[in-house]
Amino acid sequence: xxxxxxxxxxxxxxxxxxxxxxxxxxxxxxxxxxxxxxxxxxxxxxxxxxxxxxxxxxxxxxxxxxxxxxxxxxxxxxxxxxxxxxxxxxxxxxxxxxxxxxxxxxxxxxxxxxxxxxxxxxxxxxxxxxxxxxxxxxxxxxxxxxxxxxxxxxxxxxxxxxxxxxxxxxxxxxxxxxxxxxxxxxxxxxxxxxxxxxxxxxxxxxxxxxxxxxxxxxxxxxxxxxxxxxxxxxxxxxxxxxxxxxxxxxxxxxxxxxxxxxxxxxxxxxxxxxxxxxxxxxxxxxxxxxxxxxxxxxxxxxxxxxxxxxxxxxxxxxxxxxxxxxxxxxxxxxxxxxxxxxxxxxxxxxxxxxxxxxxxxxxxxxxxxxxxxxxxxxxxxxxxxxxxxxxxxxxxxxxxxxxxxxxxxxxxxxx
Numbered sequence: 001x002x003x004x005x006x007x008x009x010x011x012x013x014x015x016x017x018x019x020x021x022x023x024x025x026x027x028x029x030x031x032x033x034x035x036x037x038x039x040x041x042x043x044x045x046x047x048x049x050x051x052x053x054x055x056x057x058x059x060x061x062x063x064x065x066x067x068x069x070x071x072x073x074x075x076x077x078x079x080x081x082x083x084x085x086x087x088x089x090x091x092x093x094x095x096x097x098x099x100x101x102x103x104x105x106x107x108x109x110x111x112x113x114x115x116x117x118x119x120x121x122x123x124x125x126x127x128x129x130x131x132x133x134x135x136x137x138x139x140x141x142x143x144x145x146x147x148x149x150x151x152x153x154x155x156x157x158x159x160x161x162x163x164x165x166x167x168x169x170x171x172x173x174x175x176x177x178x179x180x181x182x183x184x185x186x187x188x189x190x191x192x193x194x195x196x197x198x199x200x201x202x203x204x205x206x207x208x209x210x211x212x213x214x215x216x217x218x219x220x221x222x223x224x225x226x227x228x229x230x231x232x233x234x235x236x237x238x239x240x241x242x243x244x245x246x247x248x249x250x251x252x253x254x255x256x257x258x259x260x261x262x263x264x265x266x267x268x269x270x271x272x273x274x275x276x277x278x279x280x281x282x283x284x285x286x287x288x289x290x291x292x293x294x295x296x297x298x299x300x301x302x303x304x305x306x307x308x309x310x311x312x313x314x315x316x317x318x319x320x321x322x323x324x325x326x327x328x329x330x331x332x333x334x335x336x337x338x339x340x341x342x343x344x345x346x347x348x349x350x351x352x353x354x355x356x357x358x359x360x361x362x363x364x365x366x367x368x369x370x371x372x373x374x375x376x377x378x379x380x381x382x383x384x385x386x387x388x389x390x391x392x393x394x395x396x397x398x399x400x401x402x403x404x405x406x407x408x409x410x411x412x413x414x415x
Contacts, residue, residue, distance in 0.1 A: 022396035028136040034090035080104040087299035096365035106300030133292030135334020139256040142286040150250040165230035168250035177230040180253035181241040182384040185376030191217040193285025194278040210399035218391035287363035371405025373413035
């Protein structure tokens with residue numbers, strides 16, 4: 001079914017559950033910026049929610065605008081200073097840091113009922129006990145996908161992962177047992193957690209990258225490519241994704257966002273679950289987040305718009321509409337009741353994704369995280385591009401780079 005027809009069907013289904021919305025008396029114009037794109041029908045889903053809400057509340061007008069993630073961040077900060085920001089944002093948890101630092105979004109503790117959401121989903125957008133986002137979806141986590149035609153049952157630990165990957169590798173014919181993005185540090189994070197490490201000290205802001213855990217994670221990843229030989233010589237996101245989708249890779253570490261596309265391509269041959277436990281250590285711990293609704297600081301204090309914004313957020317994330325999201329986008333919901341619906345629990349792939357997300361940890365949203373990601377990405381690229389056999393030196397360089405970024409006056413230091 002095309003995205004256009006999916007959107008039309010969704011709009012009809014959402015309209016049927018929109019009757020529970022509290023009618024709004026005043027004429028209210030709202031703008032919603034979303035980082036959801038059209039590729040998987042996600043933007044159309046957001047539009048359908050707005051359409052259903054407006055049908056139930058004819059005096060409310062909601063204009064939905066798509067923006068790329070970084071463009072949304074930059075434009076929102078700029079528009080807030082100029083006094084013309086949108087009332088609602090539907091975006092990533094990463095934006096909590098810059099938006100709270102600039103005072104451009106409002107806390108939601110008094111605007112929405114947070115009890116309806118998963119505690120783990122709320123954790124991703126809670127800072128020092130204050131809630132800044134309402135979960136529209138929960139996940140954004142990395143997990144292991146496998147092609148059942150090549151790997152009938154997924155590996156349960158790292159030894160099995162390597163053995164199965166080895167059996168399915170024929171580099172001369174461009175066949176590989178395992179692929180993932182070798183150019184971004186997001187793929188390093190789970191393995192760091194698997195070796196017992198984290199990127200920050202207990203204070204949540206001091207980088208801790210030059211550690212035994214980091215050396216262990218880098219060594220493990222290095223060996224997958226160079227000692228075990230189960231990965232391609234080069235692979236950014238698109239290369240890895242293409243190899244798996246074409247059947248030239250038996251397994252891939254990729255995010256929950258790829259579930260819909262892989263399901264369509266592989267059908268019943270698709271398997272998924274958590275990244276396997278590291279033998280002698282722990283389960284890998286991917287970052288978790290999702291997509292969240294946020295409210296501009298100006299809208300929150302507006303006597304006319306504030307109540308409408310809160311009402312729309314509760315509507316958009318109620319149980320019925322969260323189930324509709326699962327049906328349409330194949331994402332895990334942030335709503336507590338929806339994630340326990342049979343639509344999730346009785347679907348092998350969604351249940352596998354739910355199991356994988358439970359192994360994760362909430363991605364930090366503070367400003368320092370950007371420099372930590374940048375420092376680790378430089379290290380990962382060095383590790384895979386040069387084949388450096390000195391992970392300890394890479395970890396030390398990561399640490400020094402991050403320290404410079406978060407130091408007073410650094411590009412990631414809070415003002």
